[in-house]
């Protein structure tokens with residue numbers, strides 16, 4: 001984009017912090033990377049506050065990545081928690097960027113020290129102030145979700161661009177609502193949006209349009225950035241592996257009842273295969289039998305967010321705990337579909353039926369958006385039907401491979 005256009009301003013709608021405590025270092029790391037890419041402002045949402053106000057402030061300080069929030073205040077001082085907006089020159093225009101978050105969300109550990117004021121009142125005041133300070137184009141970064149964001153730009157005049165975040169759908173082309181170009185980015189950081197504005201002589205926006213570009217494998221990584229990301233992920237994986245070992249020790253203790261009697265546990269496909277040879281041989285031919293290797297190839301075999309659907313009984317007593325269990329409990333196996341092996345006698349009562357919700361536990365809207373039970377089922381049956389219909393292409397696969405995480 002920078003090669004094609006000389007007036008580029010890069011912003012982030014917020015909501016990029018990781019969800020789990022084990023991944024918290026990814027938050028400041030992403031901020032450093034955004035700074036590196038020349039991002040001029042990122043918005044604050046409840047995700048960014050999930051590890052506390054102090055943690056976010058420290059991340060801002062250490063990364064130098066500016067964040068904006070026009071309706072988040074410190075209770076004690078009555079001051080803005082972060083800068084409400086930034087104004088950046090871009091060629092002959094001056095772009096004012098401000099951020100808003102929802103008042104309806106949980107502020108996490110910050111709930112006692114922070115306060116969110118009405119987004120519409122804040123927006124009206126900010127647009128006026130930024131214009132007074134010379135901004136000729138106004139950009140709102142929103143963590144209000146789709147409906148509330150759209151209502152806001154309908155009610156508040158003067159916002160040229162709205163970048164929406166927080167559970168919004170991905171729309172290949174943005175919409176124009178009244179005079180605002182709206183960009184819908186989807187989730188997971190899989191897309192980058194391009195909003196182009198036509199400007200008048202004074203640098204004010206006259207019209208605009210938006211489209212989304214998928215960051216699939218065909219968008220190559222910059223070698224220098226790739227190195228930094230890899231170093232970070234390797235360190236994170238090392239730490240996750242250590243945590244996994246600690247959890248395993250705890251789980252080993254709970255795998256026995258208080259009388260020292262063994263409780264139900266997963267046995268692994270090797271054991272089932274001793275008696276059900278045909279089913280075992282057929283299973284080996286399905287992608288389920290290499291689901292663990294898929295994660296190893298992606299270097300995600302210690303990332304809890306990935307492992308749970310690619311192994312047997314993740315973190316359950318008697319199930320997969322660490323990579324040491326991979327030989328026996330790695331991959332999607334018999335027991336993912338039929339249930340825990342030590343309850344074998346119950347299988348007969350169920351007449352081997354594997355109902356659709358079992359598949360849906362892993363084939364969900366993110367990983368398998370094109371999943372249809374009737375179409376997928378024949379592909380895993382132990383007697384594969386003749387003339388089996390082909391599966392539709394699954395666009396999520398390229399993203400899981402390319403972007404590394406979802």
Ligand code: HEC
Pocket residue numbers: 267268269271272273274275276334335338340341342344347348351352353
């Ligand atoms: C010691 C041999 C043996 C082992 C080990 C074994 N099974 Fe079985 N399984 C049987 C027998 C015998 C039956 C009942 C007769 C039949 O339907 O073949 C059965 C029945 C089943 C059925 C129900 C078939 C139906 O429709 O009634 C399923 C499903 C099944 N086993 C899966 C498994 C899985 C999964 C494992 C591993 C966790 C496993 N079995 C381990 C011998 C074994």
Ligand code: HEC
Pocket residue numbers: 287288290291292294295308309310311332336337354355358359360361362363373376377378379380391394
């Ligand atoms: C424990 C999670 C899990 C469950 C349960 C599960 N799957 Fe899967 N499935 C996966 C994973 C992971 C893959 C991808 C494996 C790989 O290629 O690494 C996959 C791949 C597949 C594929 C291959 C798709 C392709 O594009 O080639 C089919 C077909 C499939 N699953 C059908 C089913 C059906 C039908 C069910 C239910 C009866 C089911 N799966 C249950 C996790 C699961």
Ligand code: HEC
Pocket residue numbers: 287294295298300303305306307308309310361362363364367368371394397400401404405406
């Ligand atoms: C909710 C369960 C779930 C989680 C969590 C999950 N996966 Fe998957 N994954 C699947 C399923 C299901 C498929 C198969 C999709 C299909 O073909 O329908 C799959 C397929 C894949 C594929 C494509 C394999 C192929 O056939 O080419 C890759 C790569 C992959 N996953 C990596 C990951 C990574 C990396 C993570 C963590 C960031 C992850 N998965 C987390 C369920 C999951």
Ligand code: HEC
Pocket residue numbers: 269272273276279280281283288332333334335336337338351352353354355380381382383
């Ligand atoms: C992706 C899910 C899935 C996996 C993995 C899976 N099965 Fe099945 N299995 C099924 C389905 C579906 C049926 C057919 C029953 C039904 O209508 O749901 C079935 C049926 C069976 C039956 C009944 C007889 C037959 O062949 O239809 C046995 C026995 C069986 N499976 C054993 C196994 C063993 C052993 C493994 C592991 C080596 C295994 N299954 C892995 C889904 C699975």
